Amino acid sequence: MGGRKEVERIGEGKVKRLDGFLEPYSLIKDPRIHRHTSGKISTAKEPLLEWTGHPFVDAGLVAILLIANKNKPEELTMEDIEKAIDFVAELYATKEWSSKYLHAMIFPNSGILMANPSMAKKRTPKAIAENLRNLFDEIRKIGKGSSTCLICGKRPVYTKKEVYLSVFPLLGTGGVPNYFHSANPRGADICAHCIFLTQFVPLASYKLSRVLVIHAYPYELMLELSKEALEDVKRRKLASEARGFKRPENFLFHLIGEITRRIERDEHWEDASVTLYYFVCNNQRQELDVIHIPTPALRFVAYANLVDYIGWKRIVAMGWRSQPKEEQFEEFERSGRPNEVYAKLLNNESILPYFYDSKNRKANTSWRLLAFYCSEVLGLDKEALEFIKSVGDRIVESLKKLPNNKLRRRVRELEGAERLYQFEAFFVRLEKDRQELGVEKPLMTFDEFARILTAYGEDINVSWKTVRNLLLFRIYEKLHNRLMKIEKSEEESKIEEGVDIYVEGGGEE
Ligand SMILES: [Zn+2]
Numbered sequence: 420m421g422g423r424k425e426v427e428r429i430g431e432g433k434v435k436r437l438d439g440f441l442e443p444y445s446l447i448k449d450p451r452i453h454r455h456t457s458g459k460i461s462t463a464k465e466p467l468l469e470w471t472g473h474p475f476v477d478a479g480l481v482a483i484l485l486i487a488n489k490n491k492p493e494e495l496t497m498e499d500i501e502k503a504i505d506f507v508a509e510l511y512a513t514k515e516w517s518s519k520y521l522h523a524m525i526f527p528n529s530g531i532l533m534a535n536p537s538m539a540k541k542r543t544p545k546a547i548a549e550n551l552r553n554l555f556d557e558i559r560k561i562g563k564g565s566s567t568c569l570i571c572g573k574r575p576v577y578t579k580k581e582v583y584l585s586v587f588p589l590l591g592t593g594g595v596p597n598y599f600h601s602a603n604p605r606g607a608d609i610c611a612h613c614i615f616l617t618q619f620v621p622l623a624s625y626k627l628s629r630v631l632v633i634h635a636y637p638y639e640l641m642l643e644l645s646k647e648a649l650e651d652v653k654r655r656k657l658a659s660e661a662r663g664f665k666r667p668e669n670f671l672f673h674l675i676g677e678i679t680r681r682i683e684r685d686e687h688w689e690d691a692s693v694t695l696y697y698f699v700c701n702n703q704r705q706e707l708d709v710i711h712i713p714t715p716a717l718r719f720v721a722y723a724n725l726v727d728y729i730g731w732k733r734i735v736a737m738g739w740r741s742q743p744k745e746e747q748f749e750e751f752e753r754s755g756r757p758n759e760v761y762a763k764l765l766n767n768e769s770i771l772p773y774f775y776d777s778k779n780r781k782a783n784t785s786w787r788l789l790a791f792y793c794s795e796v797l798g799l800d801k802e803a804l805e806f807i808k809s810v811g812d813r814i815v816e817s818l819k820k821l822p823n824n825k826l827r828r829r830v831r832e833l834e835g836a837e838r839l840y841q842f843e844a845f846f847v848r849l850e851k852d853r854q855e856l857g858v859e860k861p862l863m864t865f866d867e868f869a870r871i872l873t874a875y876g877e878d879i880n881v882s883w884k885t886v887r888n889l890l891l892f893r894i895y896e897k898l899h900n901r902l903m904k905i906e907k908s909e910e911e912s913k914i915e916e917g918v919d920i921y922v923e924g925g926g927e928e
Pocket of ligand 1: 568569570571572573574609610611612613614
């Protein structure tokens with residue numbers, strides 16, 4: 420009961436895959452599986468470049484695909500690669516990219532990209548392109564190496580250069596060989612293919628206070644989420660600054676919302692996996708935060724944007740310590756202020772209390788979105804949810820019949836229930852209220868009473884507190900106006916209530 424069994428998807432909608440509506444990608448049958456030989460649209464030959472699952476290498480491939488305006492590596496031609504090399508060499512030869520970005524944040528002292536400050540005089544687009552072409556040519560030479568690339572696992576290791584952090588971000592400096600695999604004094608065992616692609620990372624990533632790479636499956640999603648970076652580069656000739664967002668997760672959640680609202684579908688997050696790599700690599704520091712976005716959280720954020728964008732913003736707004744006014748929302752979202760709702764979603768913690776505003780006794784969204792959250796993220800089964808909802812409705816019906824002072828007190832009792840016995844007392848009192856009012860049928864049967872109190876007792880996600888929060892949501896949803904009216908009139912007449920409303924011993928007024 421209330422376990423994490425397979426839950427039925429709430430709301431309408433048959434599950435449809437990404438390819439069902441993102442037309443350009445419609446050839447892919449299962450977006451979770453990348454098949455090197457899929458489609459067989461071009462040639463039977465091995466593609467020149469391919470996905471590896473490594474965030475940096477994949478990001479480089481994304482950049483090249485976006486430059487070529489293609490979706491799959493199998494479709495890339497030699498001309499596409501030439502074009503990408505020339506495009507990137509032109510940028511990388513400028514000071515803004517070379518010293519301020521490549522050297523300062525990604526590839527310190529890079530020789531390949533000539534970001535080493537000592538190369539400033541020799542640095543030209545032609546020279547950088549030449550280096551990249553030489554590297555690319557290495558991919559096609561069928562060399563025999565003693566070991567294979569630790570990223571793609573299939574090509575021989577590149578040996579023309581030591582592979583340290585100036586070649587591949589976040590590796591050691593070479594000064595301390597034992598940092599590397601098998602204390603390899605030549606650095607990491609990486610092939611020309613994977614090194615080549617990594618040189619393109621800056622085009623498909625975002626420059627915040629560190630560098631943000633959004634790695635995602637299916638790869639179509641990665642293209643979608645990285646697209647803006649390249650568009651900015653094309654437009655401004657500078658690295659994308661993610662519209663001034665200061666926190667990577669805020670930017671991602673914002674993008675998810677935008678994409679979902681634009682295509683008016685949320686199914687493509689169904690089996691998605693998104694991980695943020697937020698790093699900086701220079702001579703002073705090498706730092707990396709890996710932020711994995713739980714798939715249920717992805718799906719929920721997408722669904723929320725789709726069914727109740729305003730309500731979702733209200734929920735998020737409650738996650739900031741000082742709440743923004745409606746017109747300040749975007750400013751807050753871009754700022755560096757930590758948001759508890761986002762943090763909890765990322766940590767797999769419940770955000771149920773943010774679904775309502777207990778100060779103003781108001782539900783922030785509809786039951787529909789709440790139900791989706793409970794079933795998809797918390798793992799509450801649909802039947803349990805329906806049961807709680809029906810109990811909630813019966814409570815609302817009973818509360819409606821009470822005079823103002825009693826109604827107010829009952830709701831406060833439920834709000835203040837921090838212990839199970841206090842939660843129990845609420846039901847007992849409400850049942851007595853019903854008897855006093857002459858209602859014949861009890862609020863709940865004994866079985867139902869036992870179920871609501873104990874069936875969800877120990878489960879962390881679906882404890883009795885979850886049930887309490889759901890009931891409060893339903894009460895606020897249905898009785899907000901009356902509750903606020905009572906509050907207002909009480910404030911006006913300045914009636915002070917005792918703080919401790921839980922007099923033990925079941926004392927009734
Ligand atoms: Zn490789």
